[in-house]
Amino acid sequence: MTTAVNTGGLTLDGVGKRFGRGTAAVTVLDDVAFDVPEGEFVAVVGPSGSGKTTLLNTVAGFVDPDVGQILVNGTPVTGPGPSRCVVFQEYAIFPWLTVRRNIEFGMRLRARRRPAAERRRIADRYLDLMGLTAFADALPKTLSGGMRQRVALARAYAVDPEILLMDEPFAALDAQTRETMQEALLEINQKERRTVLFVTHQVEEAIFLADRVVVMSARPARVQEIVPVPWRGPRHHELKTTPEFIELRRRIEAMLRGGHPTPEGQTA
Amino acid sequence: MPDVVFASGRQRPDTGPPAAPAGAGAAPPPRRAARRVLHRLRGALLGLSGFCGLILVWQLTAMAEIVGNGLLPTPFEVFEVIWTGLGNGLATDVLISSRRVVLWVSVGIAAAVPVGFLLGWFPTVRAALNPLVNFFRALPPIALVPLVIVYFGIGELARGIILMYAAFFATVVIVFEGVAGIEDKYVRAAQTLGATRLEVLARVVLPFSVPHILTAARVSLGIGWASLVAAELVAAQDGLGAVIQNAGNFLDIPRVYAGIILIGFCALVMDAVLRLLSARLVTWQDRGNR
Ligand SMILES: Nc1ncnc2c1ncn2[C@@H]1O[C@H](COP(=O)(O)OP(=O)(O)O)[C@@H](O)[C@H]1O
Numbered sequence: 249m250t251t252a253v254n255t256g257g258l259t260l261d262g263v264g265k266r267f268g269r270g271t272a273a274v275t276v277l278d279d280v281a282f283d284v285p286e287g288e289f290v291a292v293v294g295p296s297g298s299g300k301t302t303l304l305n306t307v308a309g310f311v312d313p314d315v316g317q318i319l320v321n322g323t324p325v326t327g328p329g330p331s332r333c334v335v336f337q338e339y340a341i342f343p344w345l346t347v348r349r350n351i352e353f354g355m356r357l358r359a360r361r362r363p364a365a366e367r368r369r370i371a372d373r374y375l376d377l378m379g380l381t382a383f384a385d386a387l388p389k390t391l392s393g394g395m396r397q398r399v400a401l402a403r404a405y406a407v408d409p410e411i412l413l414m415d416e417p418f419a420a421l422d423a424q425t426r427e428t429m430q431e432a433l434l435e436i437n438q439k440e441r442r443t444v445l446f447v448t449h450q451v452e453e454a455i456f457l458a459d460r461v462v463v464m465s466a467r468p469a470r471v472q473e474i475v476p477v478p479w480r481g482p483r484h485h486e487l488k489t490t491p492e493f494i495e496l497r498r499r500i501e502a503m504l505r506g507g508h509p510t511p512e513g514q515t516a
Numbered sequence: 517m518p519d520v521v522f523a524s525g526r527q528r529p530d531t532g533p534p535a536a537p538a539g540a541g542a543a544p545p546p547r548r549a550a551r552r553v554l555h556r557l558r559g560a561l562l563g564l565s566g567f568c569g570l571i572l573v574w575q576l577t578a579m580a581e582i583v584g585n586g587l588l589p590t591p592f593e594v595f596e597v598i599w600t601g602l603g604n605g606l607a608t609d610v611l612i613s614s615r616r617v618v619l620w621v622s623v624g625i626a627a628a629v630p631v632g633f634l635l636g637w638f639p640t641v642r643a644a645l646n647p648l649v650n651f652f653r654a655l656p657p658i659a660l661v662p663l664v665i666v667y668f669g670i671g672e673l674a675r676g677i678i679l680m681y682a683a684f685f686a687t688v689v690i691v692f693e694g695v696a697g698i699e700d701k702y703v704r705a706a707q708t709l710g711a712t713r714l715e716v717l718a719r720v721v722l723p724f725s726v727p728h729i730l731t732a733a734r735v736s737l738g739i740g741w742a743s744l745v746a747a748e749l750v751a752a753q754d755g756l757g758a759v760i761q762n763a764g765n766f767l768d769i770p771r772v773y774a775g776i777i778l779i780g781f782c783a784l785v786m787d788a789v790l791r792l793l794s795a796r797l798v799t800w801q802d803r804g805n806r
């Protein structure tokens with residue numbers, strides 16, 4: 249079953265970004281261009297330090313690109329806003345608010361304000377979808393890392409953003425929790441198809457979650473290739489051990505290795 | 517006080533959604549509660565032992581007449597002055613000084629919090645005003661007494677201004693450092709959920725700063741008590757600072773000690789009350805294992 253939600257398409261058009269100036273300048277993003285069509289889940293993989301966070305920050309509106317532009321439903325991005333809600337790698341839920349109040353945060357702001365009853369209903373829904381109902385009144389300090397990221401996901405979904413941006417949200421979690429969270433994300437995405445841009449350094453995670461994988465090169469980050477993922481419908485972790493999955497994973501990993509050989513012959 | 521027992525509520529590894537909230541608001545089990553009480557008791561006893569040691573050394577020194585040319589009273593003499601004095605007008609001085617400190621320090625804090633926010637939130641304002649704040653903060657309140665008398669006379673307002681001054685600059689510094697120390701991730705998270713600049717200030721920076729404001733209040737109250745004698749140099753007829761000065765003029769040394777001890781005691785009690793209050797008000801802070 250799919251619920252009607254806000255969605256939108258995202259276009260990156262020749263996005264470039266340098267940090268520093270003069271001889272110390274580093275080009276982090278170089279002519280990055282791809283589309284995330286409405287309702288699609290696109291994962292971006294690249295080695296650590298390749299500029300994935302910078303890329304996501306430009307889409308979020310925290311960082312202005314030097315060249316190129318980012319369009320949401322055809323409108324250029326000029327700053328952060330609830331049309332592109334971000335789930336961060338670090339735990340960024342507000343420690344002074346309970347789980348429920350964290351989820352309701354966006355719905356209490358002017359931009360996406362909702363009446364109390366509706367706010368409560370929406371919060372209940374995402375508490376339930378994320379398995380947080382028993383923790384509704386708990387403070388973040390009592391929660392584990394996995395639970396904190398569940399709250400962050402629920403909080404982002406609750407503002408009904410056109411596009412969800414996720415910056416390695418599960419990277420800090422232990423392997424087992426990460427798998428549970430990946431399944432939780434797939435499950436919620438099955439129920440309400442949203443446009444998602446998900447950034448990760450893990451090829452396996454990218455393939456497992458996404459409809460398409462954008463493979464970046466090491467710094468400066470360029471789009472090497474955009475690989476469609478063949479599986480449709482519900483996915484389970486057994487998929488990761490099938491020959492097709494492993495083959496696709498090998499292919500993308502080879503691209504990442506070959507993308508930008510450093511003098512030592514390794515990727516950064 | 518480090519809350520060792522409750523610090524165990526930190527991150528646990530997890531596998532899937534557990535069935536019940538962990539200790540969220542629930543009463544601690546009896547054994548934990550007992551350990552907690554013991555822990556508190558131990559802290560209180562240790563705190564008392566410091567005072568007992570001091571009193572012992574004082575008693576011995578006074579009896580041996582090593583220092584002070586016979587003008588060092590014994591603790592017993594001083595406590596007698598306090599005991600009889602409290603039934604005899606000294607209690608009024610305690611009340612008057614307490615009211616003075618609480619009232620004017622509160623005024624100073626109330627004026628300082630918005631200024632601290634401005635300094636913490638706007639880098640330009642901070643760059644412009646920070647040196648000024650540090651300049652004024654370094655001035656001892658007692659140095660201002662002549663000026664305050666010239667401009668504000670010798671009334672209650674003049675005494676209040678000394679206390680307010682002391683509280684104001686201490687609070688500004690603590691609040692602005694707290695506000696400036698807010699982690700970027702919280703501001704960004706709020707922005708990406710749709711918060712405007714003003715909403716970030718009201719819904720993120722303000723709640724984040726509450727612990728810092730409470731710390732500022734504690735520090736300022738301490739500074740207020742420390743500045744009390746200076747404030748009551750301004751022609752005060754009553755209050756502990758006046759008691760100390762008058763007793764000094766008559767070389768009534770035990771009474772000087774009595775005044776000093778009462779000031780320290782009042783400051784200690786108020787600090788303890790505020791600390792309890794902030795522990796109640798700010799339950800969300802993850803203090804970890806300090
Ligand atoms: N604000 C900044 N100033 C200077 N260098 C930066 C800044 N932000 C990121 N970088 C550099 O850009 C590169 C890419 O960083 P980042 O986008 O965080 O990579 P990733 O998320 O892929 O690990 C890094 O080498 C980092 O040092």
Ligand SMILES: [Mg+2]
Nearest residue numbers: 300301415416
């Ligand atoms: Mg990153």
